[in-house]
Amino acid sequence: MDAIRERRAVREFADVRLSSSMIENLVAAAIQAPSAMNLQPWAFAVLTDRQRIDDCAGRAKKWLVDHWEQTGLSTSAREILEPPDFTIFYHAPALVIVLATSAAAQAAEDCCLAAQNLMLAAKDQGIGTCWIGFARPWLDLPATKRELGLPEQYHVVAAIVLGYPTKWPQPHGRRPAEIYWLKEEAEEKPKPVFSKAGEKMVEVVLKDFDGSRTIYPAELPLQQMIHTAEIQDLEAMVGKTYRKTEERDEHSRVIYAEQR
Numbered sequence: 001m002d003a004i005r006e007r008r009a010v011r012e013f014a015d016v017r018l019s020s021s022m023i024e025n026l027v028a029a030a031i032q033a034p035s036a037m038n039l040q041p042w043a044f045a046v047l048t049d050r051q052r053i054d055d056c057a058g059r060a061k062k063w064l065v066d067h068w069e070q071t072g073l074s075t076s077a078r079e080i081l082e083p084p085d086f087t088i089f090y091h092a093p094a095l096v097i098v099l100a101t102s103a104a105a106q107a108a109e110d111c112c113l114a115a116q117n118l119m120l121a122a123k124d125q126g127i128g129t130c131w132i133g134f135a136r137p138w139l140d141l142p143a144t145k146r147e148l149g150l151p152e153q154y155h156v157v158a159a160i161v162l163g164y165p166t167k168w169p170q171p172h173g174r175r176p177a178e179i180y181w182l183k184e185e186a187e188e189k190p191k192p193v194f195s196k197a198g199e200k201m202v203e204v205v206l207k208d209f210d211g212s213r214t215i216y217p218a219e220l221p222l223q224q225m226i227h228t229a230e231i232q233d234l235e236a237m238v239g240k241t242y243r244k245t246e247e248r249d250e251h252s253r254v255i256y257a258e259q260r
Contacts, residue, residue: 088134
Protein backbone atom coordinates (compact mmCIF):
# COMPACT_ATOMS: atom_id res chain seq x y z
CA MET A 1 0.00 0.00 0.00
CA ASP A 2 2.92 2.38 0.61
CA ALA A 3 4.01 2.18 -3.03
CA ILE A 4 0.46 3.01 -4.13
CA ARG A 5 0.12 5.96 -1.79
CA GLU A 6 3.62 7.35 -2.31
CA ARG A 7 4.06 6.94 -6.07
CA ARG A 8 4.59 10.27 -7.83
CA ALA A 9 5.27 11.41 -11.38
CA VAL A 10 9.03 12.07 -11.37
CA ARG A 11 10.53 14.52 -13.89
CA GLU A 12 13.98 15.14 -12.44
CA PHE A 13 16.46 12.27 -12.62
CA ALA A 14 19.97 11.62 -11.36
CA ASP A 15 22.61 10.81 -13.95
CA VAL A 16 22.68 7.15 -12.92
CA ARG A 17 22.20 4.33 -15.40
CA LEU A 18 19.62 1.64 -14.61
CA SER A 19 20.90 -1.91 -14.95
CA SER A 20 19.31 -4.35 -17.36
CA SER A 21 18.54 -6.73 -14.50
CA MET A 22 16.66 -4.01 -12.62
CA ILE A 23 14.50 -3.23 -15.65
CA GLU A 24 13.91 -6.93 -16.26
CA ASN A 25 12.66 -7.24 -12.67
CA LEU A 26 10.25 -4.37 -13.21
CA VAL A 27 8.94 -5.95 -16.40
CA ALA A 28 8.54 -9.24 -14.53
CA ALA A 29 6.30 -7.37 -12.09
CA ALA A 30 4.42 -5.72 -14.95
CA ILE A 31 3.38 -9.02 -16.51
CA GLN A 32 1.75 -10.17 -13.30
CA ALA A 33 -1.15 -7.90 -14.24
CA PRO A 34 -4.53 -9.47 -15.03
CA SER A 35 -5.70 -9.60 -18.63
CA ALA A 36 -8.97 -10.38 -20.35
CA MET A 37 -9.24 -14.09 -21.22
CA ASN A 38 -5.63 -14.38 -19.96
CA LEU A 39 -4.39 -13.20 -23.38
CA GLN A 40 -1.42 -11.33 -21.83
CA PRO A 41 -1.35 -9.05 -24.90
CA TRP A 42 1.76 -7.05 -24.05
CA ALA A 43 5.33 -6.51 -25.17
CA PHE A 44 7.99 -4.12 -23.90
CA ALA A 45 10.64 -2.07 -25.67
CA VAL A 46 13.49 -0.69 -23.56
CA LEU A 47 15.90 2.13 -24.36
CA THR A 48 18.73 2.95 -21.92
CA ASP A 49 20.88 5.22 -24.10
CA ARG A 50 20.28 8.67 -22.61
CA GLN A 51 21.51 10.52 -25.70
CA ARG A 52 19.21 8.52 -27.95
CA ILE A 53 16.29 9.08 -25.55
CA ASP A 54 16.90 12.84 -25.76
CA ASP A 55 17.06 12.62 -29.55
CA CYS A 56 13.72 10.79 -29.65
CA ALA A 57 12.25 13.40 -27.32
CA GLY A 58 13.23 16.21 -29.69
CA ARG A 59 11.87 14.45 -32.75
CA ALA A 60 8.62 13.53 -31.03
CA LYS A 61 8.15 17.13 -29.89
CA LYS A 62 8.76 18.48 -33.39
CA TRP A 63 6.27 16.02 -34.88
CA LEU A 64 3.62 17.02 -32.35
CA VAL A 65 4.05 20.74 -33.10
CA ASP A 66 3.98 20.15 -36.86
CA HIS A 67 0.93 17.86 -36.74
CA TRP A 68 -0.97 19.39 -33.85
CA GLU A 69 -4.38 19.10 -35.53
CA GLN A 70 -3.96 15.34 -35.77
CA THR A 71 -3.21 14.85 -32.08
CA GLY A 72 -6.46 16.05 -30.53
CA LEU A 73 -4.44 17.62 -27.70
CA SER A 74 -5.66 20.76 -25.97
CA THR A 75 -4.33 24.30 -26.31
CA SER A 76 -3.05 24.14 -22.73
CA ALA A 77 -1.07 21.02 -23.63
CA ARG A 78 0.55 22.90 -26.50
CA GLU A 79 1.57 25.68 -24.10
CA ILE A 80 3.44 23.07 -22.05
CA LEU A 81 5.11 21.59 -25.11
CA GLU A 82 6.29 24.69 -27.01
CA PRO A 83 8.98 26.24 -24.74
CA PRO A 84 12.41 25.57 -26.32
CA ASP A 85 13.88 24.06 -23.17
CA PHE A 86 11.03 21.57 -22.66
CA THR A 87 11.89 17.95 -23.43
CA ILE A 88 9.15 15.33 -23.21
CA PHE A 89 11.38 12.60 -21.73
CA TYR A 90 12.95 14.86 -19.09
CA HIS A 91 16.50 13.59 -19.80
CA ALA A 92 15.61 10.28 -18.16
CA PRO A 93 18.19 7.47 -18.24
CA ALA A 94 15.66 4.83 -19.34
CA LEU A 95 12.51 4.57 -21.41
CA VAL A 96 10.11 1.62 -21.40
CA ILE A 97 7.46 1.40 -24.12
CA VAL A 98 4.47 -0.84 -23.43
CA LEU A 99 2.91 -2.25 -26.60
CA ALA A 100 -0.34 -4.09 -27.22
CA THR A 101 0.40 -7.17 -29.29
CA SER A 102 -3.26 -7.81 -30.09
CA ALA A 103 -6.12 -5.83 -31.56
CA ALA A 104 -8.55 -7.75 -29.33
CA ALA A 105 -10.98 -5.81 -27.20
CA GLN A 106 -9.43 -4.70 -23.89
CA ALA A 107 -5.84 -5.33 -25.01
CA ALA A 108 -4.96 -1.67 -24.44
CA GLU A 109 -6.59 -1.73 -20.99
CA ASP A 110 -4.62 -4.86 -20.12
CA CYS A 111 -1.40 -3.08 -21.10
CA CYS A 112 -2.38 -0.13 -18.89
CA LEU A 113 -2.68 -2.54 -15.96
CA ALA A 114 0.79 -3.90 -16.75
CA ALA A 115 2.18 -0.36 -16.97
CA GLN A 116 0.73 0.49 -13.57
CA ASN A 117 2.32 -2.63 -12.10
CA LEU A 118 5.68 -1.57 -13.51
CA MET A 119 5.38 1.93 -12.03
CA LEU A 120 4.42 0.66 -8.58
CA ALA A 121 7.21 -1.92 -8.60
CA ALA A 122 9.64 0.85 -9.56
CA LYS A 123 8.51 2.99 -6.63
CA ASP A 124 9.03 0.03 -4.33
CA GLN A 125 12.65 -0.11 -5.55
CA GLY A 126 13.23 3.62 -5.13
CA ILE A 127 12.96 4.33 -8.85
CA GLY A 128 10.88 7.22 -10.16
CA THR A 129 8.64 6.98 -13.22
CA CYS A 130 6.50 9.21 -15.37
CA TRP A 131 3.94 8.15 -17.99
CA ILE A 132 4.55 10.34 -21.07
CA GLY A 133 1.31 10.76 -22.98
CA PHE A 134 2.92 13.22 -25.40
CA ALA A 135 5.17 10.49 -26.80
CA ARG A 136 2.54 8.00 -27.92
CA PRO A 137 1.42 9.60 -31.24
CA TRP A 138 4.97 9.78 -32.58
CA LEU A 139 6.07 6.42 -31.21
CA ASP A 140 3.03 4.72 -32.75
CA LEU A 141 3.82 5.96 -36.26
CA PRO A 142 4.68 3.06 -38.60
CA ALA A 143 7.91 4.82 -39.61
CA THR A 144 8.98 5.23 -35.98
CA LYS A 145 8.23 1.61 -35.17
CA ARG A 146 10.25 0.48 -38.20
CA GLU A 147 13.18 2.63 -37.13
CA LEU A 148 13.08 1.27 -33.58
CA GLY A 149 12.71 -2.31 -34.78
CA LEU A 150 9.21 -2.81 -33.37
CA PRO A 151 6.49 -4.87 -35.10
CA GLU A 152 4.32 -2.45 -37.04
CA GLN A 153 1.12 -4.29 -36.10
CA TYR A 154 1.76 -3.63 -32.41
CA HIS A 155 0.13 -0.57 -30.87
CA VAL A 156 1.98 1.74 -28.49
CA VAL A 157 -0.04 2.08 -25.29
CA ALA A 158 2.37 3.74 -22.87
CA ALA A 159 5.77 5.38 -22.82
CA ILE A 160 7.27 5.45 -19.33
CA VAL A 161 10.52 7.15 -18.36
CA LEU A 162 12.46 5.76 -15.40
CA GLY A 163 15.37 6.74 -13.22
CA TYR A 164 16.53 7.51 -9.74
CA PRO A 165 14.92 10.82 -8.75
CA THR A 166 16.92 13.79 -7.57
CA LYS A 167 13.93 14.40 -5.27
CA TRP A 168 10.48 12.96 -4.75
CA PRO A 169 7.69 15.42 -5.59
CA GLN A 170 5.25 16.40 -2.89
CA PRO A 171 1.80 14.80 -3.04
CA HIS A 172 -1.03 16.73 -4.65
CA GLY A 173 -3.66 15.06 -2.52
CA ARG A 174 -6.75 13.28 -3.77
CA ARG A 175 -10.36 14.35 -3.91
CA PRO A 176 -12.75 12.08 -1.99
CA ALA A 177 -13.85 9.13 -4.08
CA GLU A 178 -17.25 9.44 -5.73
CA ILE A 179 -19.03 6.21 -4.79
CA TYR A 180 -22.52 5.07 -5.61
CA TRP A 181 -23.70 2.26 -3.34
CA LEU A 182 -26.22 0.31 -5.37
CA LYS A 183 -29.04 -1.15 -3.36
CA GLU A 184 -30.16 -4.69 -3.92
CA GLU A 185 -33.58 -4.96 -5.44
CA ALA A 186 -36.18 -5.86 -2.86
CA GLU A 187 -37.86 -9.13 -3.71
CA GLU A 188 -41.33 -8.34 -4.94
CA LYS A 189 -44.00 -9.76 -2.69
CA PRO A 190 -46.20 -12.09 -4.74
CA LYS A 191 -49.81 -11.11 -5.18
CA PRO A 192 -52.62 -13.56 -4.31
CA VAL A 193 -53.88 -15.69 -7.19
CA PHE A 194 -57.35 -17.16 -7.13
CA SER A 195 -58.86 -20.09 -8.98
CA LYS A 196 -62.07 -19.77 -10.94
CA ALA A 197 -63.90 -21.00 -7.90
CA GLY A 198 -62.39 -18.20 -5.83
CA GLU A 199 -60.10 -20.53 -3.90
CA LYS A 200 -56.64 -19.17 -3.13
CA MET A 201 -53.96 -21.07 -5.11
CA VAL A 202 -50.48 -22.10 -3.96
CA GLU A 203 -47.20 -21.48 -5.78
CA VAL A 204 -44.43 -24.04 -5.34
CA VAL A 205 -40.83 -22.83 -5.45
CA LEU A 206 -37.79 -25.08 -5.80
CA LYS A 207 -34.72 -23.33 -4.40
CA ASP A 208 -31.37 -24.89 -5.29
CA PHE A 209 -28.16 -24.69 -3.27
CA ASP A 210 -26.79 -22.02 -5.62
CA GLY A 211 -29.70 -19.70 -4.94
CA SER A 212 -31.52 -20.29 -8.22
CA ARG A 213 -35.29 -20.63 -8.02
CA THR A 214 -37.63 -22.79 -10.11
CA ILE A 215 -41.25 -21.66 -9.79
CA TYR A 216 -44.18 -23.90 -10.60
CA PRO A 217 -47.08 -21.72 -11.81
CA ALA A 218 -49.86 -21.16 -9.30
CA GLU A 219 -52.37 -21.91 -12.01
CA LEU A 220 -51.42 -25.60 -11.98
CA PRO A 221 -53.90 -27.87 -10.18
CA LEU A 222 -52.88 -28.32 -6.57
CA GLN A 223 -52.50 -32.11 -6.82
CA GLN A 224 -50.31 -31.75 -9.94
CA MET A 225 -47.98 -29.38 -8.08
CA ILE A 226 -47.81 -31.82 -5.18
CA HIS A 227 -46.77 -34.54 -7.60
CA THR A 228 -44.27 -32.34 -9.44
CA ALA A 229 -42.48 -31.07 -6.35
CA GLU A 230 -42.87 -34.29 -4.39
CA ILE A 231 -44.30 -32.45 -1.40
CA GLN A 232 -46.78 -34.34 0.72
CA ASP A 233 -49.76 -32.89 2.61
CA LEU A 234 -49.43 -29.58 0.81
CA GLU A 235 -53.07 -28.74 1.37
CA ALA A 236 -52.46 -28.78 5.11
CA MET A 237 -49.69 -26.24 4.68
CA VAL A 238 -51.71 -23.55 2.86
CA GLY A 239 -51.20 -20.28 4.69
CA LYS A 240 -47.87 -21.42 6.13
CA THR A 241 -44.31 -21.91 4.90
CA TYR A 242 -43.27 -25.51 4.36
CA ARG A 243 -39.61 -26.46 4.11
CA LYS A 244 -38.10 -29.82 3.29
CA THR A 245 -34.38 -30.47 2.79
CA GLU A 246 -33.04 -33.24 0.56
CA GLU A 247 -29.44 -34.29 -0.04
CA ARG A 248 -28.66 -34.32 -3.75
CA ASP A 249 -25.14 -34.77 -5.13
CA GLU A 250 -23.52 -33.57 -1.91
CA HIS A 251 -25.55 -30.39 -2.13
CA SER A 252 -28.62 -29.33 -0.21
CA ARG A 253 -31.68 -27.91 -1.85
CA VAL A 254 -34.84 -26.60 -0.26
CA ILE A 255 -38.37 -27.16 -1.53
CA TYR A 256 -41.05 -25.01 -0.04
CA ALA A 257 -44.55 -23.78 -0.79
CA GLU A 258 -45.69 -20.21 -0.62
CA GLN A 259 -49.30 -19.12 -0.35
CA ARG A 260 -50.26 -16.56 -2.99
